[in-house]
Structure formats: structure tokens, C-alpha cells
Amino acid sequence: xxxxxxxxxxxxxxxxxxxxxxxxxxxxxxxxxxxxxxxxxxxxxxxxxxxxxxxxxxxxxxxxxxxxxxxxxxxxxxxxxxxxxxxxxxxxxxxxxxxxxxxxxxxxxxxxxxxxxxxxxxxxxxxxxxxxxxxxxxxxxxxxxxxxxxxxxxxxxxxxxxxxxxxxxxxxxxxxxxxxxxxxxxxxxxxxxxxxxxxxxxxxxxxxxxxxxxxxxxxxxxxxxxxxxxxxxxxxxxxxxxxxxxxxxxxxxxxxxxxxxxxxxxxxxxxxxxxxxxxxxxxxxxxxx
Amino acid sequence: xxxxxxxxxxxxxxxxxxxxxxxxxxxxxxxxxxxxxxxxxxxxxxxxxxxxxxxxxxxxxxxxxxxxxxxxxxxxxxxxxxxxxxxxxxxxxxxxxxxxxxxxxxxxxxxxxxxxxxxxxxxxxxxxxxxxxxxxxxxxxxxxxxxxxxxxxxxxxxxxxxxxxxxxxxxxxxxxxxxxxxxxxxxxxxxxxxxxxxxxxxxxxxxxxxxxxxxxxxxxxxxxxxxxxxxxxxxxxxxxxxxxxxxxxxxxxxxxxxxxxxxxxxxxxxxxxxxxxxxxxxxxxxxxx
Numbered sequence: 001x002x003x004x005x006x007x008x009x010x011x012x013x014x015x016x017x018x019x020x021x022x023x024x025x026x027x028x029x030x031x032x033x034x035x036x037x038x039x040x041x042x043x044x045x046x047x048x049x050x051x052x053x054x055x056x057x058x059x060x061x062x063x064x065x066x067x068x069x070x071x072x073x074x075x076x077x078x079x080x081x082x083x084x085x086x087x088x089x090x091x092x093x094x095x096x097x098x099x100x101x102x103x104x105x106x107x108x109x110x111x112x113x114x115x116x117x118x119x120x121x122x123x124x125x126x127x128x129x130x131x132x133x134x135x136x137x138x139x140x141x142x143x144x145x146x147x148x149x150x151x152x153x154x155x156x157x158x159x160x161x162x163x164x165x166x167x168x169x170x171x172x173x174x175x176x177x178x179x180x181x182x183x184x185x186x187x188x189x190x191x192x193x194x195x196x197x198x199x200x201x202x203x204x205x206x207x208x209x210x211x212x213x214x215x216x217x218x219x220x221x222x223x224x225x226x227x228x229x230x231x232x233x234x235x236x237x238x239x240x241x242x243x244x245x246x247x248x249x250x251x252x253x254x255x256x257x258x259x260x261x262x263x264x265x266x267x268x269x270x271x272x273x274x275x276x277x278x279x280x281x282x283x284x285x286x287x288x289x
Numbered sequence: 290x291x292x293x294x295x296x297x298x299x300x301x302x303x304x305x306x307x308x309x310x311x312x313x314x315x316x317x318x319x320x321x322x323x324x325x326x327x328x329x330x331x332x333x334x335x336x337x338x339x340x341x342x343x344x345x346x347x348x349x350x351x352x353x354x355x356x357x358x359x360x361x362x363x364x365x366x367x368x369x370x371x372x373x374x375x376x377x378x379x380x381x382x383x384x385x386x387x388x389x390x391x392x393x394x395x396x397x398x399x400x401x402x403x404x405x406x407x408x409x410x411x412x413x414x415x416x417x418x419x420x421x422x423x424x425x426x427x428x429x430x431x432x433x434x435x436x437x438x439x440x441x442x443x444x445x446x447x448x449x450x451x452x453x454x455x456x457x458x459x460x461x462x463x464x465x466x467x468x469x470x471x472x473x474x475x476x477x478x479x480x481x482x483x484x485x486x487x488x489x490x491x492x493x494x495x496x497x498x499x500x501x502x503x504x505x506x507x508x509x510x511x512x513x514x515x516x517x518x519x520x521x522x523x524x525x526x527x528x529x530x531x532x533x534x535x536x537x538x539x540x541x542x543x544x545x546x547x548x549x550x551x552x553x554x555x556x557x558x559x560x561x562x563x564x565x566x567x568x569x570x571x572x573x574x575x576x577x578x
Contacts (some may be wrong), residue, residue, distance in 0.1 A: 008326050010461040011300010015486060026559065040298050040462035043486035081347065081389050103353040104388030105367050136355045144463050144497055147432060173299045174325035175427040184383050196544055198304065205326070210425035213383075243447035248538075250514065259485035268519060 001285040004186035005223070006179060006200045006266035008202025012192045013222035013246070014038070016256055017273075019047045024273040025166055027263075032135050033167040036247055037139035037182040039149035044170045050129040050137060058155045059101035059120040063096050069115035070094060077234035079110035099147060105155035119271050119276060124152040126159055136162040140170060149178050157185045166277065175202075175209045178274075183210065188284045189217040200234060207238065216284050223248040244276045291474040292573065293322075295459035295467055297490030301480045302510040304328050305543055307458035308552035309566045310573075316330060317418040318452045320443040322470040323460040324408075324423035324435045332550050333415035335422075343408040345429035347387035349380050355399035362400060383428070399518035405429050410438050412446055419446050421566045430466035436460070440469070454574070471498065476573065477505040484516035491522070493533065505531070506573060512536040535569050537562050 005018040006119065015038070022034045036044040060160075060238040063076070063085075072089040085101035085107060098121060108116045131137060140156035142149040149172065160167055171182040181188050189210055193203040203219070218241040221231060225248045235242055237267045246252070255262050263270035294307045294558045304321075308329060311319040321329040349370075358378050370384030371391065373541065380391075380400075392400035403530030414420070421443040423435045459470040471477055477498055481491040486550050498505050507526065512519040523533040538561055546556030554563045 009300065009328070010326070011298060040464050041299075041486075043298070043489055046485060046489065052437055079390070079393060081387060089410040102386055102388060103367060104390055105365070106388055106390040106393065109365070109390060109394060117378060142464065144493065144500075145465070145468055148430060149464065174431065176325045176425055179562040180383055180428045196547055197331050197550070198547065201328060201331055202326045205427060212427070226541060228548045253511075253514045256334050256489075257482070257484035257518055 001165070001188070001281055002167045002169060002186045002191045003280065004169040004171050005101045006183055006189055006206060007173060007191060008175055008206040009193070009199055010173040012194050012199060014173070014192050015043050015170055016222070016262070017190060017192050017220055019044055019261055020167050020269065020273045021277050022168050022269045023261045023263045025277060026131070026135060027270060029275055030165040031163055033138070033140040033162060033164045034170070035140070035160065035167060036170045036177070037140050037153045037156060038170055038172040039142035039152045039178070040172060042139050042141050045127070045129060045137050045139045047259055048129075048131055048137060050131050053128050053130050055125055055127045057122040058124050058126060058152045060101070060123050060151060061105065061118040062098045062101045062103060062121050063107050063116045064119050065094055065096060066115045066117060067094075069113050071113055071115070073113075075110040075112070075137065076107035076116060079106040079288055081106070081187045099145065102147070125151070126152065126156045134162060136160065136164070150181050153178055153181050163210055166281065175205050180209070180213070183215060184213065186215070188280055189215050190220055191217055192220045192222055193227070193231055194223045195221055197233045198232070199227070200231045204234070207240065218243040218280070219243045220246065222246045243280070244272055290453060290476070291455045291457060292478060293457040293459050293471045294474045294478045294480060295470060295494065296461060296480040297463055297494035298482070298487050299461035301482045301487060303480050305547065306478075306480055306508070306510065306566065307456055308332050308333050309554045309563070310570045311456050312417050312552040312555050313567060313570045314417060314454055316452055316534060318443055318447040318450075318455045319415075319418070319420050320439050320455065321420070321422035321458045322436045322439055322466070323458060324425040324439065324461060324466070325431050327424050329458055330420070330422055331418055332547065332552065335411070335413040335415040335420040337411050337413045339412040341410045341438070342406050343423065343435050345405040345408050345411055345425065345435070346403055347389060347402040349385050349387070349389070349391050350401050350403050351378060351380055352399045353400055355397045357397055359396065359560045362395055362516055365390050366396050367478065396530065408435060410442060412442050418452055421446060431466050433435055433465035436466050436469035450515065463497050469495060471501055471503060478573070479505055479507045480510050481507065481522065482511050483509055483515040483522060485518070488518070488522050488525070493531045495529070506534040507531060508535050508537060508569065509533055510537045511539040513538050524550060535565060536573065537565055
């Protein structure tokens with residue numbers, strides 16, 4: 001079963017939840033995979049002492065124009081939906097703006113003069129690590145300035161090739177394409193929020209999106225005790241399961257800040273994460289794998 | 290003068306700090322460039338004086354009255370978004386990138402491209418001046434284009450109203466939306482927190498900022514949650530030639546202020562954090578004059 005950990009708002013504790021679930025299951029002798037899909041700011045793997053097993057580039061094809069064959073007909077520009085081809089026929093100037101190219105190949109299809117070849121360009125890396133010989137950790141890491149992390153996220157999720165009971169997908173923040181591609185791969189989504197107006201507003205947006213996607217999901221309220229009750233009222237009204245509450249605690253914040261898995265120190269927290277995940281597996285684990 | 294507030298990691302306090310700075314000025318323009326999770330409007334409750342539809346690309350849709358199920362589109366799609374489901378050619382709305390190639394090569398003209406037209410840009414007034422913000426609809430691509438539109442509008446509104454200071458509340462990450470936020474600004478304020486994740490993301494953010502050769506000022510927020518880590522970050526930054534400008538303490542009053550739709554400096558100007566923010570802002574403004 002695949003579980004995605006997501007939230008509209010950044011910094012609500014996605015990575016905290018993902019790494020603790022991974023650890024709690026590990027300690028209870030489950031085979032677990034952790035995929036860090038937050039390709040712009042991947043932070044999950046650093047919590048575990050592992051060695052890199054494999055690393056490869058995720059590439060996209062971008063057009064290269066053969067100026068000897070190009071007739072400056074502009075058909076490639078007309079086919080490009082991303083404004084990645086700049087052309088001035090009167091002065092015979094044509095340029096590919098690689099940063100805008102999505103690698104769809106439309107320009108190659110458009111060109112009837114054989115003037116477009118393609119070359120691979122790196123978007124980022126997928127790094128894989130193995131823990132205790134059987135648990136896989138996968139990290140999506142986007143190069144700076146790349147248009148979209150989606151291709152890297154897809155490649156990272158594809159890399160899951162160990163047998164597992166649970167694969168935990170640590171999602172990027174927001175509800176745009178990167179969030180959709182991560183949660184679409186999951187059987188269940190855990191939304192992590194905090195009881196503040198910003199947390200609630202972004203939670204609502206995530207909930208609406210997951211409903212449209214027909215996904216099953218529940219909510220973890222992190223830093224409980226801060227803010228107000230509006231988040232509780234909302235999830236009660238919407239009939240969304242409250243999976244877990246994590247109280248705001250400076251001790252927890254301090255441990256986490258030093259790169260320590262809090263479940264390693266507090267068996268109570270580890271137990272809570274384990275029992276929550278077990279319940280999710282029992283209730284929702286029969287769909288998919 | 291345009292000042293951008295960014296951070297690699299989400300939830301470090303960008304919006305709360307931007308709000309505190311904005312409410313130091315009697316007349317200011319604030320633009321929320323975190324279009325994927327816009328939150329500042331919740332605090333400032335701006336009037337809406339202008340609204341614009343933002344077209345975030347296209348989605349391919351099959352007209353089954355024309356489709357002969359030939360599957361040519363499947364061969365051409367590079368996003369793996371077209372499959373035969375129960376023998377019928379089907380396009381996945383999630384995987385479709387909107388390149389239009391399928392619609393162009395379809396021999397039956399059976400594929401239509403529909404606009405993604407649910408995203409919006411708003412402009413209006415709030416208690417300390419003018420506000421511009423964008424809201425990206427869930428599932429749409431955050432390419433940085435909507436951020437550009439927000440910034441263009443912000444510039445125009447600032448000029449029309451003789452507002453000298455423009456504050457840009459940035460998105461998390463290191464991708465296109467961040468680059469669109471900081472391109473051409475006069476100053477960047479980087480917010481980090483004393484966690485390993487915060488530091489790792491900060492390093493990637495600094496790489497982005499370096500490319501633009503921008504004047505930057507760095508703040509460690511919630512520094513007292515892990516003082517050791519704060520000192521470590523500050524030392525490491527010094528090594529690469531960046532000084533930490535200031536340290537802000539953790540204060541639950543920040544959340545209280547947010548619940549009451551106030552910036553922390555409006556909520557209680559006597560707090561240590563409020564006084565520090567006031568001083569930081571005055572230094573930033575006076576240095577530029």
C-alpha cells in the first residue's frame with residue numbers, strides 16, 4: 001500500500017510525519033519504502049544514516065535546430081504550446097529557449113525539413129539508498145531553476161522496486177501539479193495541517209482537490225494547542241477522519257531541528273504513529289497493491 | 290523599491306514576517322507571490338478592485354463521436370497520458386501536459402484542447418495600502434507566469450498610487466516561481482529556521498540568489514528552538530560570505546496575532562519579536578535611501 005503525506009501549506013510537518021511513520025514501521029519489522037517527492041527541497045533522507053546505492057539523471061529531450069536545413073517557416077513555433085521557440089524569419093533568426101521547453105516533441109513533428117534533432121538535458125536526479133538491506137529510500141532532487149519537478153517525481157516513484165508493506169511518499173507543498181502527481185500514485189493520503197488560519201485555508205484547498213481526484217484521505221493536526229478550534233470544526237463538519245494529533249512541544253521541535261527522529265526517543269509517539277498506520281492499512285490497504 | 294521575502298523550506302515564517310514589515314509602513318504595496326498557497330489575504334482582507342483570469346495551459350479532451358480508436362495519439366504522447374481503457378482511447382486529465390500534439394496529429398480531428406481557466410489574479414486595498422495576489426487553481430502548473438503577472442500588476446498599481454515600497458511575499462522551493470519572484474528586485478530577505486532541513490534548503494536558496502547577484506539579508510526565525518543549530522547556521526553562512534542579519538525568537542503570540550487577523554507588530558508592538566522586526570525593517574529601508 002502507498003500512503004502520501006501532503007499539505008497545502010509548507011512547514012506543517014510533512015517530513016516529520018513521513019520519517020516517523022517510516023521509522024515506526026521499521027521498528028515493528030515491516031518492509032517500508034520512503035520516497036521523498038519534494039524535489040525542490042528534499043529533506044527526508046537526511047534523517048537516516050545510509051549510503052547511496054544508485055543515482056541517475058532524469059532527462060528531458062529538447063530540440064536542437066540544424067540551421068543549414070531550417071527554412072524559417074515558423075511551423076515549429078506554431079506547434080509549440082510553451083513559447084519555447086523564438087523565431088524572426090525576416091532576419092533568419094531562430095532560437096530554442098530550453099528553460100521553457102517541456103520536451104513534448106511537437107516541434108519535431110511540425111518540421112517537414114528534418115531541421116530538428118533532439119538532445120537530452122538533465123532536470124535533476126533520483127538517488128536511492130538501502131537501509132538494513134531491505135528498506136529502500138528514494139530521493140527526487142530537482143536542479144535549480146528547472147520549470148517543473150513533475151518528471152523527477154514520476155521517475156522517483158517508478159524506482160520503487162523492493163517488496164514492501166508500506167511505501168511512504170513525502171509530497172511537495174501546495175496543490176499544483178507536483179502535489180497531484182504524488183498523491184495520484186497513492187492509495188491513501190495523510191494531510192498534515194496546523195490549527196491556524198493559514199493551515200486551515202490551505203487544508204481546505206487540499207481537501208477539495210483530493211475529493212475531485214476521488215482519493216481517500218485523513219488529517220493529522222500537528223502543533224495541537226496552538227491557534228484555535230476552526231480546523232477541528234471544519235474536519236468534523238466535512239466528516240474527515242482525524243488520524244492523529246501531535247501536541248505542540250518545544251522538546252519535539254528541538255529534537256526534530258537537530259535531525260533526530262522523534263520516535264526514536266519517545267516510544268509513545270512511535271506507538272501512536274504505528275497504530276495509526278496499522279489502522280490505515282487495515283481500513284484502506286485492500287485497494288491497489 | 291522592491292523587496293522579496295523568500296525561504297527554501299516552507300513554514301519558516303515568510304508570510305508572518307512580510308505582514309509585519311508591511312504594517313510598519315503607512316502606505317505600501319504588498320504582493321503575495323505564493324500563488325499555490327496564497328495566505329496573506331486572510332490577514333489583510335483586501336477589497337477586490339480588479340480581477341483577471343489567468344489561463345494556465347490546456348487539457349486535451351476526446352470527442353468520442355469522432356474518435357475511431359486508432360491509437361495514433363497514444364504513440365505520439367510523451368507524457369504517457371493516453372491509454373486504452375477497456376479498449377477505448379482515454380486521456381488522463383492528471384498526466385496530460387497540454388502540449389496539443391495529439392490534437393494536431395489526430396486524423397479525425399477528434400481531440401479538442403480546453404483552456405485551464407480557473408486561476409485568478411486579484412488587486413485591491415487593505416489597511417496599509419494596496420495588495421495584489423494570485424490564486425492558482427488546484428492541479429495547474431505553477432510555472433512562474435502567474436507570479437510574473439502578479440508582479441507586473443503590483444508595479445503598475447504602485448506607480449499609479451505613488452507607493453515607493455513593494456513587498457513580495459515569495460513561494461517556497463527553488464524553482465521557477467521563486468526565480469520569477471526575485472528577478473530584478475532590489476533586495477532579498479531570506480528567512481530560515483534552526484533545523485537541519487531549514488539549513489539544507491537554505492543552501493539551495495543561496496545558490497539561486499547567488500545567480501542573480503542580489504543584495505540579501507538573512508533572518509533566522511524561531512532561533513531559540515535550537516540555539517546550537519542557529520549558531521552553526523550563522524557560522525556556516527559566514528564562511529561563504531553571508532552574515533545573518535538578525536535572530537527572531539519563537540513566540541506563540543505570532544499564532545495568536547494570525548488568528549486575530551493581525552500582524553505580530555500590530556497585535557503587540559511591545560513584544561521582543563515585534564521590536565526586532567521593527568528595527569530590521571528600519572535598517573532595510575534606511576540603507577536603501
